[in-house]
Amino acid sequence: MSESKRSDAKSTQEAYLHAGLPAPTPARDGLDKPYWDGTRRHELWVQRCDDCGTHQWGPEWMCHRCRSFEVGWVQVAAEGVIYSWERPHHSVHPALAGQGPYLVVLVELPHADRLRMVGNLLGDPMQDVEIGARVQAVFEDHDDGERSFTLVQWSVPAG
Amino acid sequence: MATDELTIRGRVAVVGVGESVYYKRAQSPEPEFKLVLRAILAACADAGIDPSRVDGFCSYSNDRNLPARIANALGSPEIRFSNMQWGSGGGGAAAAIGNASAAVAAGFAQCVVAFRGLAQGQFGRFGAGPRSNTISGQGAFTVPYGVMSPAQTYAMRTTRLMYEHGIDGSTMRAVAMAAYHHAQSNPRAVMYGRPLDEKGYDEARWIVEPFRLYDLCLENDGAAAVIVMSAEAARDLTPNPVYPLAVQQGGGHRSGASVHNQTDYVTSSFKTVVPHLYGQAKVGPEDIDVVQSYENFTGAVVMSLIEHGLCTYENANEVLTFENLISPTGKLPLNTSGGNLAECYMHGLGLQIEAIRQIRGESTSQVPNARVALANAGPMVEVASTAIYGNQEALG
Ligand SMILES: [Zn+2]
Numbered sequence: 096m097s098e099s100k101r102s103d104a105k106s107t108q109e110a111y112l113h114a115g116l117p118a119p120t121p122a123r124d125g126l127d128k129p130y131w132d133g134t135r136r137h138e139l140w141v142q143r144c145d146d147c148g149t150h151q152w153g154p155e156w157m158c159h160r161c162r163s164f165e166v167g168w169v170q171v172a173a174e175g176v177i178y179s180w181e182r183p184h185h186s187v188h189p190a191l192a193g194q195g196p197y198l199v200v201l202v203e204l205p206h207a208d209r210l211r212m213v214g215n216l217l218g219d220p221m222q223d224v225e226i227g228a229r230v231q232a233v234f235e236d237h238d239d240g241e242r243s244f245t246l247v248q249w250s251v252p253a254g
Numbered sequence: 255m256a257t258d259e260l261t262i263r264g265r266v267a268v269v270g271v272g273e274s275v276y277y278k279r280a281q282s283p284e285p286e287f288k289l290v291l292r293a294i295l296a297a298c299a300d301a302g303i304d305p306s307r308v309d310g311f312c313s314y315s316n317d318r319n320l321p322a323r324i325a326n327a328l329g330s331p332e333i334r335f336s337n338m339q340w341g342s343g344g345g346g347a348a349a350a351i352g353n354a355s356a357a358v359a360a361g362f363a364q365c366v367v368a369f370r371g372l373a374q375g376q377f378g379r380f381g382a383g384p385r386s387n388t389i390s391g392q393g394a395f396t397v398p399y400g401v402m403s404p405a406q407t408y409a410m411r412t413t414r415l416m417y418e419h420g421i422d423g424s425t426m427r428a429v430a431m432a433a434y435h436h437a438q439s440n441p442r443a444v445m446y447g448r449p450l451d452e453k454g455y456d457e458a459r460w461i462v463e464p465f466r467l468y469d470l471c472l473e474n475d476g477a478a479a480v481i482v483m484s485a486e487a488a489r490d491l492t493p494n495p496v497y498p499l500a501v502q503q504g505g506g507h508r509s510g511a512s513v514h515n516q517t518d519y520v521t522s523s524f525k526t527v528v529p530h531l532y533g534q535a536k537v538g539p540e541d542i543d544v545v546q547s548y549e550n551f552t553g554a555v556v557m558s559l560i561e562h563g564l565c566t567y568e569n570a571n572e573v574l575t576f577e578n579l580i581s582p583t584g585k586l587p588l589n590t591s592g593g594n595l596a597e598c599y600m601h602g603l604g605l606q607i608e609a610i611r612q613i614r615g616e617s618t619s620q621v622p623n624a625r626v627a628l629a630n631a632g633p634m635v636e637v638a639s640t641a642i643y644g645n646q647e648a649l650g
Contacts, residue, residue, distance in 0.1 A: 112400050117386050119394035127394070153392055153512035179417070179519075181409035182463040187402050188383035196460075199401055201410050201514050211514050213396050226417050242388065246398055 102137040104173050106234040111215045111248055112197060115190025118242050127154040129168040134245035137234040139173040141207055142166050152210035173232035175202040175249070178211055180224045196220045202230055202249055217250040261534055262355040264649055267488030267495035269365075270303070270481040271607040272296025276444055276598035280375025282475035289477035290319045290371035291327055297367065297479040302491055308481070310335030310366030312354040314346025315601060319371050334363035339503070339639075343380075343404070344548060344594075345523070345632025347602030349639035352501025354482040364483060370603045371477035379473055380404060392512040404550060405470055408634050409462045412553030414520050416464065419567040423464065425574035426552035427455050429588065430468040430595055432579035433549065437592025440618040444474060445596035469552040471594040478603040480610065496613045497649050499626070500535035502527045503639035510636040522557035522633035527640055532563075535642040536650075537626055539563035542642075544587045544612045544621040546605035546629035549594040554633035559586070562628065562640070581619040590619040602631040606641060613645050 121128040133140035142151040144158035145165035151158060158166050179201040186192050198216040203209050216224060217233055230249040237244050273296060274289040282289060298305040306329040311321035321336040335357045339346035347370070354366035374380070383402035384393065401407060415421055434450035437443035450468060458467035488495035504527040507517040518525065532538050545564060547555045556574060559565050564586060565573040573586065581587035591597040591608035598604050609629035611617045617624075625648045630640040 112398075116398050116400065117384055117389035117393075119398050120388045120390045122390045122394075127391075131394075152515050153395055155512075159508060159511075179410040179414040181406065181413060182460070183400055183406050183409075184460040184462060187381055187406070188385075188400075191400060194400075197400055199399055199406070199410070201414075211519075213399055213401055213513055215399050226414070244398075 100136065104137040104234055105231060105250070106137050106236060108236055110235060110237065111217055113190050113194050114240070116188060118237070118240060119244050119246070120242060126156065130154065131244065133170065134234060134247055135243070137245070138170050139232055139247065140168050140170050141210060143169040150208040150210050152212065171204060171207045175204045175212070175230055177201070177224060177226050177228045177230055178203040179226060180216065182220065198222070198224065200224065200230065200249055212247065214247050214249045217248050262352070262359045262501065263499050263534060263536065264497065265359040265485055266355040266482050267485045267497050268480055268610050268643070269483045269488045269491050269495065270297040270301025271479070271610050272298070272300050273442070273478040273600065273604065273607065274476045276442055276600070277475040278444055279379070279473040279475060282373050282375060286371045286373035286376055286477070287319050287323070289373060289475070290324065290369055293371070293477035293479040294324065294328065294367055294369060297481045301481050303365065306330050307365045308367050309333060310354065310357050310363030312337045312339070312350040312357070312366060312368040313370055314339035314350045315343055315370070316341065317370055318377070319369070335366060342635040342637040343632050344550065344602035345635040345638040346503070347548070347606055347631035347639065348501055348629060348641040349503035349631065351480050351482065351498060351606055351641055352503060352639065354480070355498050355501060358482050358484055364487070365481065367479050367481050368603070369477065369479040370601045372601060373475045374473055375475060381473060395513045405462050405465055408551055408554065409465055410514065411520060411634055412464055412551065415553060415557055418520055421556060421567070422571045425556045425570055426469055427452065428574050428576045428579055429549065429552040429555045430455055431576045433589045433593045433595040435576070435580050436590045436619045437596035440591050440597055443592040443597040444472060445592060464553065465551055468595070471550050472599040474599045476598055476600050478600045478607060480603065480606060494614060494645065496610045496643050496645065499537060499642045499644045499648065500531050501639065501641040502531040502534065503637055504530070505637045522554050522561050523635060523638040524558055524561040524630065524633065524640065527638065528562055531640050531642060537642060537644070537648070541626045542628045543624040544581065544590060544609070544627045546589055546593065546609045546627065548602045548605055548631045548633055549589065550633065558630055558633045562630065581621045587621045590617050590621065605629050605631070609641070609643050613643050
């Protein structure tokens with residue numbers, strides 16, 4: 096993945112979940128490469144149709160609104176609101192055997208046609224989670240494994 | 255019935271149902287294919303037909319047991335129809351019976367079996383996360399965040415349901431307790447002899463909030479089969495055929511969107527299905543005597559009952575109580591075999607069989623004079639399905 100200049104968005108070198116889960120890699124067909132390249136620069140990129148301007152997520156070859164194949168990419172503000180959440184307690188992967196409870200949030204991006212992204216909510220895994228709360232992306236770098244990648248996590252801004 | 259009407263209603267009937275012994279996950283002493291053969295032979299025996307009469311095969315969820323191999327075993331002189339309902343987990347359980355019905359109504363075949371086999375010891379679990387070192391495609395946007403199992407995939411829909419509509423956790427507990435209650439009368443049930451009370455539910459561990467242990471379906475080994483023939487042929491075999499009044503499969507706009515981006519997120523995938531279903535069956539929610547509602551998760555059952563018009567967002571907390579959900583006294587008897595929670599997780603085909611048994615009057619928790627039964631499949635998946643079954647009187 097390209098490793099050019101990084102944005103000043105919030106980032107962390109400390110992983111929320113234990114190491115050992117499958118590492119995300121761009122799809123071989125190239126469909127989602129701009130997203131993963133963007134995360135390495137600490138930027139949030141999503142699809143936007145060149146013809147009708149609709150944001151789209153997850154990545155697809157065709158715009159699901161106007162059926163254009165000219166689906167481009169655009170950088171969007173790395174913030175959103177919590178749309179839903181869950182707290183897994185029971186691990187279904189050996190890497191998370193000693194993890195304990197963790198928080199998953201579904202984050203809506205109101206400024207990008209309300210598309211939704213999945214991530215972890217950083218901080219105390221037993222914290223109360225409020226649907227509708229504003230959250231900020233935190234770019235979580237994984238540079239110690241065989242493949243470097245960056246996850247997009249979320250946190251409730253202090254204050 | 256007008257001969258130009260495009261419907262299965264009145265044209266086809268279920269002539270036989272059968273299942274293998276139901277086992278706990280990975281406990282089957284027999285391979286999956288053998289379980290499938292046992293289920294189909296049991297359904298043929300139930301129908302009173304020679305197994306070689308089966309000339310069509312329908313299944314779903316990419317079942318591994320191929321029709322040609324089954325037909326070889328049954329001695330069928332010809333295969334006239336084979337059909338696979340793609341993907342979508344258990345969402346195809348009703349659809350497979352619908353596809354069998356359509357094939358019979360269209361004259362493609364005369365005796366079509368809808369079946370499903372599962373031996374998770376032989377082939378691995380549904381509930382386990384991926385074991386590869388890397389992941390790409392849709393999974394790359396969820397798996398690295400610890401969202402891997404079906405429960406982890408669908409819990410957030412339930413959270414949002416509860417948030418948007420003020421649905422209480424008590425509804426999910428009632429669904430679980432009703433299933434366990436009914437399983438105590440059903441010797442086939444894996445949870446026969448293992449009752450569940452309120453305390454047992456409340457004190458069970460969290461799997462993924464908002465789901466506790468008893469909110470999740472079992473994982474089991476076994477097989478089940480349902481045989482469909484023409485209504486005319488069925489009346490030669492039995493004085494009381496069970497008629498699929500309608501079967502509809504479907505999903506709403508972008509129901510298959512990845513990374514939780516379905517246009518309508520808080521749905522069990524039945525909103526588009528139900529108008530077609532009741533329209534074709536020529537019955538409404540008020541006519542349903544007994545309900546089999548697929549439990550992958552209890553929260554999905556709550557959503558399904560609402561979307562099928564059997565209660566509303568507003569009254570769900572009052573209607574979905576243990577007392578209302580049990581047979582024979584409840585107003586809305588639910589999952590009367592124990593269902594996926596307590597009878598067996600046969601990917602929902604067991605729930606279809608239970609609906610058929612209710613219409614025959616053969617359930618172990620029989621609803622008196624059940625005329626019309628509804629059985630849905632695979633809530634929240636991309637393509638779900640529902641069947642409505644009725645007796646001769648319901649057919650009119
Ligand atoms: Zn477009």
